[in-house]
Amino acid sequence: MISFLDLKGVNSQYRNELIEAFTRVVDSGWYIQGSEVASFEREFAGYCGVKHCIGVANGLDALILIMRAYKELGRLEEGDEVIVPANTYIASILAITENNLKPILVEPDINTYNISLNSIKRAITSKTKAIMPVHLYGQLADMPAINVLAKKHDLLVIEDSAQAHGASIDGRKAGNWGNASGFSFYPGKNLGALGDAGAVTTNDDDLAQAISALGNYGSHKKYENIYQGVNSRLDEIQAAFLSIKLRKLPNEIQARREVATSYLNKINNPLIHLPKPPREQRHVWHLFVIRCQCRDRLQQYLVDNGVQTLIHYPIPPHQQKACQTWHELSFPVSESMHKEVLSLPISSVLGADDVNQVVKIINDFN
DSSP: OBOSOOHHHHHHTTHHHHHHHHHHHHHHTOOBSSHHHHHHHHHHHHHHTOSEEEEESOHHHHHHHHHHHHHHTTSOOTTOEEEEETTSOHHHHHHHHTTTOEEEEEOBOTTTSSBOHHHHHHHOOTTEEEEOOBOGGGOOOOHHHHHHHHHHHTOEEEEEOTTOTTOEETTEETTSSSSEEEEEOOTTSSSOOSSOOEEEEESOHHHHHHHHHHTBTTEEETTEESSOOOBOOOBHHHHHHHHHHHHHHHHHHHHHHHHHHHHHHHOOOTTOBOOOOOTTEEOOOSOEEEEOTTHHHHHHHHHHTTBOOBOSOSSOGGGSGGGGGGTTOOOHHHHHHHHHEEEEOOOTTOOHHHHHHHHHHHHTOO
16 A cells, blocks of 8 residues: 555654654753754744744644734734635634634635635625635745735734745745744644644744743743743654754655656646646645545545545535534535545655556546
């Protein structure tokens, strides 16, 4: 079976360095808010081209804390509207509702899978205070145009960069386009920890200070609490692992681009709709997502022929049981995507023979 993602194989590339880092942290006797976290925060901020990186427990917390901090700073208040794509993973929306803000779901662009600029324009009201572009599958949303629109209406831009580490437009990376950005380092990400981890990036000094405090029980100084915060901190071991893998991230991305290029150049089945990234984009291919009107039959055919695939995502957020108040809403573009999308195997350890085998099997599908 050609696996969708061989995480053991991915991490085995760095095994010796990871073990050395683990030993270093264990022997240090310091496991929370130490030098490993500070070092990774500095390195990742530099990688993204921003002033601040604040490590947190996971990607969902990163987004939650951004909006919570903006509430504390007076930029957001309960009931404000946040525009978000209807085809995102539910975490984007949970971060909004957790802060008693109102998600306004809008349709994506069928060609990029990312939030549609025209959909954003139609959704803006007097209650709109923020836009949350989700850089789905490793490709940036149209950030230059979104930023122009946000500036015109005095809206915050909060990037969900959970799938886009290193993606860029004209050299400017994810995490450096909005007022702030949330990252996930879930193990399956291009930059993945060996457990849960996340981070916020921003150029806003006040926001960075507020998030740092909020994620540490609301404390900026031990035993002094300026907010009613939470416990959401990146730990020393995961930070040490991430520092190692960050240095290798360009290689990871390049390997994924080579797999994606093979798929794009060699898959020629008319039943398959391939992604079409804009030329000015630097896609990092966290996922390689195709569309097929007979998706379920295609997926079973691939399993029968030894290829594992996944669906990102089978159920749109507004149709989830957790979101029953939205069940009457209709998003035809999103709904059609969720019925057709299929993610093919892609990673830095997927060999050329396996890629060619996947291509051959797909091209033989009818």
